Amino acid sequence: xxxxKVRLLACAGALALAITACGSSGGxxxxxxxxxxxxxxxxxxxxxxxxxYQSMISEFEKNHKNVKIHFYEVTYDNYVQxxxxxxxxxxxxxxxxxxxTSYAQFAAQGELAPLDSYxxxxxILSSWSPLQKSxxxxxxxxxxxxxxxxxxxxxxxxxxxxxxxxxxxTVPRLLSECKQLTGSGNYGIAMPTAQDPSAFNDASxxxxxxxxxxxxxxxxxxxxPGVESAISQYRQLASCAAPGLVSDQMRQVYFxxxxxxxxxxxxxxxxxxxxxxxxxxxxxxxxxxxxxxxVSYVSSTLSIxxxxxxxxxxxxxxxxxxxxxxxxxxxxxKDIKSPAPRVSVDSSADIPFGSVQTxxxxxxxxxxxxxxxxxxxxxxxxxxxxALSKLVASKAAVGPVMSQLQQQLPPxx
Amino acid sequence: MVTRPPAGRxxxxxxxxxxxxxxxxxxxxxxxxxxPAVVLGLFVxxxxxYLIIDASIRDVGLPNMAALNSAPVTGxxxxxxGSDPLFRQALWVSLLYTLGGTLPAFLLGLGTALLLxxxxxxxxxxxxxxxxPWAVPSVVCSFLFLWIVNASYGVLNYLLLRAxxxxxxxxxxxxxxxxxxGVIIPTVWKSYPFFTLLILAALQVIPVxxxxxxxxxxxxxxxxxRRITWPGIQNAAYLALVLQxxxxxxxxxxxxxxxxxxxxxxxxxxxxxxxxxxxxxFHMGYASALGVVTVVICVAIVVAMFPLxxxxxxxx
Numbered sequence: 252x253x254x255x256k257v258r259l260l261a262c263a264g265a266l267a268l269a270i271t272a273c274g275s276s277g278g279x280x281x282x283x284x285x286x287x288x289x290x291x292x293x294x295x296x297x298x299x300x301x302x303x304y305q306s307m308i309s310e311f312e313k314n315h316k317n318v319k320i321h322f323y324e325v326t327y328d329n330y331v332q333x334x335x336x337x338x339x340x341x342x343x344x345x346x347x348x349x350x351x352t353s354y355a356q357f358a359a360q361g362e363l364a365p366l367d368s369y370x371x372x373x374x375i376l377s378s379w380s381p382l383q384k385s386x387x388x389x390x391x392x393x394x395x396x397x398x399x400x401x402x403x404x405x406x407x408x409x410x411x412x413x414x415x416x417x418x419x420x421t422v423p424r425l426l427s428e429c430k431q432l433t434g435s436g437n438y439g440i441a442m443p444t445a446q447d448p449s450a451f452n453d454a455s456x457x458x459x460x461x462x463x464x465x466x467x468x469x470x471x472x473x474x475x476p477g478v479e480s481a482i483s484q485y486r487q488l489a490s491c492a493a494p495g496l497v498s499d500q501m502r503q504v505y506f507x508x509x510x511x512x513x514x515x516x517x518x519x520x521x522x523x524x525x526x527x528x529x530x531x532x533x534x535x536x537x538x539x540x541x542x543x544x545x546v547s548y549v550s551s552t553l554s555i556x557x558x559x560x561x562x563x564x565x566x567x568x569x570x571x572x573x574x575x576x577x578x579x580x581x582x583x584x585k586d587i588k589s590p591a592p593r594v595s596v597d598s599s600a601d602i603p604f605g606s607v608q609t610x611x612x613x614x615x616x617x618x619x620x621x622x623x624x625x626x627x628x629x630x631x632x633x634x635x636x637x638a639l640s641k642l643v644a645s646k647a648a649v650g651p652v653m654s655q656l657q658q659q660l661p662p663x664x
Numbered sequence: 665m666v667t668r669p670p671a672g673r674x675x676x677x678x679x680x681x682x683x684x685x686x687x688x689x690x691x692x693x694x695x696x697x698x699x700p701a702v703v704l705g706l707f708v709x710x711x712x713x714y715l716i717i718d719a720s721i722r723d724v725g726l727p728n729m730a731a732l733n734s735a736p737v738t739g740x741x742x743x744x745x746g747s748d749p750l751f752r753q754a755l756w757v758s759l760l761y762t763l764g765g766t767l768p769a770f771l772l773g774l775g776t777a778l779l780l781x782x783x784x785x786x787x788x789x790x791x792x793x794x795x796x797p798w799a800v801p802s803v804v805c806s807f808l809f810l811w812i813v814n815a816s817y818g819v820l821n822y823l824l825l826r827a828x829x830x831x832x833x834x835x836x837x838x839x840x841x842x843x844x845x846g847v848i849i850p851t852v853w854k855s856y857p858f859f860t861l862l863i864l865a866a867l868q869v870i871p872v873x874x875x876x877x878x879x880x881x882x883x884x885x886x887x888x889x890r891r892i893t894w895p896g897i898q899n900a901a902y903l904a905l906v907l908q909x910x911x912x913x914x915x916x917x918x919x920x921x922x923x924x925x926x927x928x929x930x931x932x933x934x935x936x937x938x939x940x941x942x943x944x945x946f947h948m949g950y951a952s953a954l955g956v957v958t959v960v961i962c963v964a965i966v967v968a969m970f971p972l973x974x975x976x977x978x979x980x
Contacts, residue, residue, distance in 0.1 A: 332943045340727050356946055360726040436816070445838055445925025451795075495815045495838030504816075630945045641928035646838050663957075 273644075274404055285317045288345040288566060291333065294551070295324035298521040299587040306582060311570050320346070338362050343556035346567045349394065351618075352448065352632065354386065354552045358393035364555045365391040375575055380592045382549050385616050388625065395571055396592045400516045401547045401611020402456045402540045405523070409509040409534040420541050422457075422484055422543075425512075429491035432511045439491035439499040441510035444643050447500055450636035452548060453514060453560040455617040457481040460542025465554045466619045469664035473653040482642070482649050488514075489643045506531055514540065517608045518550065518589055539603040545614030591632035622661040630661050692731035713959075719952035726946045741953035751954070753929055754937040758913060760844060761933055765912045767853035770905060772852065773859020778893070780860065791864075802917035809850040810922050813837060822969045837923055847919045851912060859904050866900035867893070906969045910962050934958050966979040 269635055288577035290308075294300035308320045325333050331353050337343050338357070349357060370376055370392055376383065382399045386392055404425075406418050416433060422427050435543025458465060461484075463477040472478060493504050498515075505513035506527040514521070519561075523535055539545060553574065555567045573579060580591040584598040590612045591598055599605035618625060638656040641647060699954070715732070720742070724735040745751050780791050797805070813820050815835035826829045836846040870892065878888045916935040923941065924930030932940075934954060941951035 335726065335943050335946070338726060341728075341730055352944075357726075360728075360946060362728075419845045446928070447922060467846060495818045510818075633940065633944060636925065637928045638897035640838075640926050641840065644835070646840050 258470060267575045272416050276584065285319065286563065286566065287319045287321050288563065288570065290322045290346040291321050291325040291330070291344050292322065292348045293325060293327035293350075294348065295322055299589075303583055303586040306586070307570070307574050307579060314573075315566065315569070321438055331460050331603065339556075341558060341567070342598075343558060345556070345559055346570060347554045347556060347565050348397065349552050349554055351549045351551075352629050354394045354549065354554065354594040354630060355388050357554070358388040358391075359626040362557055363393035364557045364559075364564055365393055366555070366568070367391055367393065368545055369393070369572070373572060373575065378593055378595055380594060380612070382547060383592065383617055385620070385625070386552060387548065388622065395575065396549060397553050397574065397610045398518070398550040398587070398589060399547055399592055400518055400550035400589075401545055401608070401614050402452075402460075403515065403517045403519070403607060403611055405505065405513040405515060405519060406536050406538055406539045407505075407508065407511050407531060407534050408536055409530065410508075414511075418536070418538055422461075422541055425541050426484065426487050426491075429488060429512070433491040436509065438493050438504065438510040439512065440488055441496075441505035441515075442489060442492045443496060443498050443501050444489050444492050445495050445497045445500075445639075446636045446640040447497045448632060450639045451632040452617065453637060454482060454485050455548075456514075456540060456542065456546050457485045458544045459460045459615055459617045460540065462544055464619060466621055466624065466663065469621065471657045471660055471663070473657045474650060479649050479653060482639075482641045482653060485639070486642050486649065492646070502526070516550070516613050518587075520588060520603055531632070537607050539607050539610055545611050546617045547614040548617045555585055621663050623661075627661040634660055676717070685805035693748065695951045715979070716952045716955045716959075719948055721947050721957045724949045726948065729950075735949070741949045743949060745957065746951055750929065750932070750937060754932050754934045757931060757937075758933040761848060761851070761915070761919075761931070762909060762913045764848040765846065765855065765915070766905065766908050767906065768848075768853045769856040770859050772856040773904075774863055774901070776860045777857065777867060777897075780864055792846055796861055798855075798861070798892050800854065802854060805850050805854045806918050806921035807903075809846075809853070809869065810837075813846050813849065838927055840928055840930050841928055843923055847922055847931050850922070851915065851918050854918065855908055855912065858908060859901070862900040862904045863897050866897040870896035902972055906966065906973065909965055909969075913962060913965070926947070934961075 259516075276619075290304075292300075292304070294304065297358075304322055306323055310320060326492060327350075328494060331350070333520070334343070334347065334349075334353075341403065343362070347363070372632060375635065376392075380396055380399050383392075386394045386396060397493045402645070404419075408418075411418065415427050416431065419428050425440075432439035440651070442453060458478055458481040459478065462480045463475070463481055464472065465478065466472060467475070492510070496504065500512070501510075502515065502519070502522060503526075504510045506523065508528055508531050517537070520537065527535065553571045555564050555571070574583075575593065577593065577596060580593040580596040583589075583591045584601050588600070588602045589598075590609050599609050601610060618628065624631065634656060638652050642649060642652055682688050687716055687747055715729070719732060721739065722732065723740065724732055725740045744902045767914040775954050776794050780787065780794060783789075800808075813836040815821065815833055815838060818833075818836070820836070821830070821833040825833065825845060834842060839846075874892045875888065878892055883891070913933075914935055915933065916939065919936055920939070923931040925936040933956070938951050938954045939960065941954060
């Protein structure tokens with residue numbers, strides 16, 4: 252009897268040990284009082300971004316002796332999922348870089364700390380790109396714009412010259428030239444043609460670029476003649492691209508010289524430098540996408556989780572504020588070769604195709620000024636992507652597809 | 665007159681009772697040995713299941729466990745399922761994908777098992793090669809086929825064109841009609857060795873004498889298969905079918921890297937839909953309701969197959 256009890260206790264003890272071993276201790280403050288701020292980012296390994304943030308971290312750590320920043324890569328494909336999981340587990344990072352798809356969603360869910368009190372002590376709201384205003388969620392700012400982006404047309408001059416074509420300056424001419432250039436394994440344009448997260452962006456380029464809007468007041472307006480015409484243009488252009496490609500694959504098509512032109516964000520130049528063939532690198536020029544109105548969008552923001560300790564919030568803000576100083580913004584332009592969000596930092600002369608990039612980044616925001624639209628952006632983007640992929644992959648008429656999409660989208664009124 | 669058992673048997677009986685713990689008070693020993701497994705099982709299976717059911721009846725957005733208890737209780741997640749066309753489409757795609765991915769894999773597995781059960785040179789090497797796809801991680805398999813079925817540069821299109829089976833390259837993964845085939849092909853390739861393995865193991869315990877007797881009696885190949893081979897392997901085949909049906913129904917790792925559910929949601933199974941609802945749209949409550957429905961369907965598959973399993977496995 253006694254022996255049985257001992258064995259029972261031994262089993263229970265082993266179980267308790269096993270469960271205890273499964274747990275883990277976290278926290279950013281060590282016993283010696285030093286603090287480590289957790290900063291995952293998909294940009295950690297990207298040309299330009301890595302250099303910029305490493306410089307920022309070095310300077311920050313020099314000014315904060317007991318603070319280290321752990322900057323590491325989480326790939327873009329897994330980034331939002333990783334952050335979401337960590338938020339759910341109550342263990343968010345200390346500094347968050349968020350993409351267009353989720354900055355408003357996290358804010359609306361109460362997962363981000365309001366930054367108004369910090370921002371009011373700086374000149375950010377008065378001296379930042381107009382895109383910063385679009386980051387307001389329920390009357391508060393939870394994000395600081397770190398990069399705005401626009402659309403650009405990357406053109407391989409050599410391919411156009413071989414076909415006696417010039418750089419298109421209107422959408423009809425772009426469509427015409429792309430049709431001429433497509434065939435025998437070559438394509439007029441490289442753009443996403445699978446169900447891709449950037450589908451809404453690309454369609455918005457045509458819609459907003461033609462002066463149309465997906466919203467009329469507080470309801471969708473996807474069946475108006477203007478929007479349907481813009482979507483038809485998008486579809487015609489997609490028919491000149493390799494089918495079934497997502498963003499990364501379509502870039503490879505252009506980098507390999509199989510496509511004469513590429514529709515991508517203004518941030519695409521460093522990738523061409525690192526991945527393009529010698530011929531593509533030499534012959535690529537970036538021009539404004541030939542729509543009447545240039546279109547911009549939020550590319551990335553910095554923010555602070557609501558659930559971290561106040562002392563860590565202050566340190567995280569110190570880091571964000573450091574990234575916004577004029578000197579840091581000048582470094583941003585130098586490293587990333589993209590216009591800085593601080594408008595007083597003139598980048599036109601310092602970056603390749605500076606005037607094209609600046610015009611694109613200063614274009615109208617493609618996201619309508621509607622809080623519910625912004626908060627439901629990911630869902631809208633996904634539903635748009637499904638509808639657009641249906642149009643690209645079939646001969647379905649634009650009107651019924653857009654009408655069905657309109658009924659399916661989450662309400663914005 | 666009372667017949668006493670022999671003294672030796674009586675001692676053995678006492679000793680047996682003592683060992684199994686029913687007579688000396690140590691009857692808790694075996695349950696105690698099982699307890700860690702039971703507790704861990706409840707912890708890693710029961711608790712998440714409880715959380716999913718709890719979240720499915722709450723109006724909760726981001727999957728934040730701390731906020732779960734304070735979220736209001738609602739039945740809206742389940743009522744919304746009834747009017748959601750994407751749910752109906754995902755359910756249909758799941759069924760199509762499950763049957764399309766399992767039945768060809770079963771036939772292929774059965775065929776290769778019968779082949780590999782025969783004697784021929786280098787049989788061991790072929791057995792190993794046949795089982796290799798099962799060892800390939802699903803994500804690796806996905807990326808492999810992503811390039812094989814690529815519309816512009818894929819080897820599949822090249823071979824079909826050279827064989828004059830198609831007249832122009834087919835955009836397998838971009839086509840509304842063919843995209844489901846584009847994700848079924850890697851699923852079949854990845855899962856058929858599982859059938860091969862189980863059926864081959866069953867084939868090897870069928871006595872050779874039965875085949876020799878059938879040959880003497882002049883039985884044809886089909887009769888031999890139907891009367892000797894199939895009865896010998898059906899237990900393993902049914903079990904493998906049920907397991908593979910359940911695994912394929914919940915499959916995520918192969919589909920997501922290839923199509924992410926597109927184009928136009930034509931490859932969006934319940935698993936992909938659920939993932940998007942949680943991690944992209946932050947609809948934890950609705951996604952949990954989808955999860956509960958998925959579990960119910962899986963249980964229904966097992967219940968539907970139960971008579972078959974009972975007849976075969978239990979009998980054996």
